[in-house]
């Protein structure tokens with residue numbers, strides 16, 4: 001089977017490293033420079049203190065996207081508007097891997113026909129153009145947006161350290177991940193702390209709980225105890241992590257605040273729910289970004 005992956009960042013490189021060898025992989029990068037470096041040096045995967053080099057076919061995206069049996073989209077939310085129009089064949093089965101929720105609106109408006117939504121629970125960190133580190137072993141959850149889940153090809157073969165799991169409801173799956181990212185990412189970015197500090201510092205924990213009240217009211221979450229326990233578990237399991245939004249701010253990069261907190265604010269307005277804390281958090285991150 002022939003699989004394409006768009007985006008040579010943390011997630012695109014991680015997917016290419018694990019899937020190459022099991023499938024025929026083509027990785028599409030934004031620049032020719034990265035494509036040349038990867039073709040010359042190979043792709044290095046660091047995991048558990050070990051390094052492996054994989055030979056992967058890499059093509060700069062401006063040369064065009066070929067026909068594939070499956071195409072993963074591993075760019076940030078805010079690059080989707082550039083990437084979606086480059087997909088000329090509306091019949092290629094696609095998997096969107098973005099955090100947040102705003103890609104669903106874009107997908108709805110597109111002519112694309114067979115779409116799967118993915119939620120990545122692995123940690124990945126790109127060191128340079130040819131090296132990625134697997135910083136947290138997780139799972140990739142896949143739900144059908146259009147198309148049939150039973151037809152999703154990657155459930156048929158197990159890949160060591162890189163499992164895929166089927167989920168029935170893409171909305172529930174994405175909302176669960178959205179809540180995790182909405183609670184952890186902006187708060188850690190504003191407070192400039194590792195994830196565990198949101199729970200371990202009693203002052204930050206009060207803020208965390210107060211913010212959860214607002215978000216759970218916006219989405220009318222019923223099993224609140226269970227949901228907040230799950231988010232706290234993730235904070236503790238990743239307690240030494242600097243969240244992706246904190247890293248984006250530290251490196252002077254654009255964040256995914258619009259797709260995460262911006263989406264929550266839009267939902268609050270639609271549902272006529274109070275969203276004062278969400279609005280403050282949104283403005284603080286936007287202000288730090290600019």
Ligand SMILES: NC(=O)C1=CN([C@@H]2O[C@H](COP(=O)(O)OP(=O)(O)OC[C@H]3O[C@@H](n4cnc5c(N)ncnc54)[C@H](OP(=O)(O)O)[C@@H]3O)[C@@H](O)[C@H]2O)C=CC1
Nearest residue numbers: 007008009010011029030074075076079098099120123124
């Ligand atoms: N990193 C992680 O651990 C996790 C990330 N995610 C989600 O996965 C998504 C991707 O994240 P991540 O990999 O970390 O992001 P990165 O910023 O590391 O990678 C995004 C990549 O997309 C490339 N890109 C941008 N525009 C284009 C284009 N027009 N054509 C081709 N490539 C393009 C960028 O290229 P260039 O570098 O040249 O600009 C970059 O290499 C995000 O939505 C994130 O929230 C989810 C779970 C975990």
Ligand SMILES: CC(C)(CO)C(=O)C(=O)O
Nearest residue numbers: 184238241242243244245
């Ligand atoms: C789960 C979490 C919060 C881990 O840091 C994450 O997904 C991120 O940083 O984007």
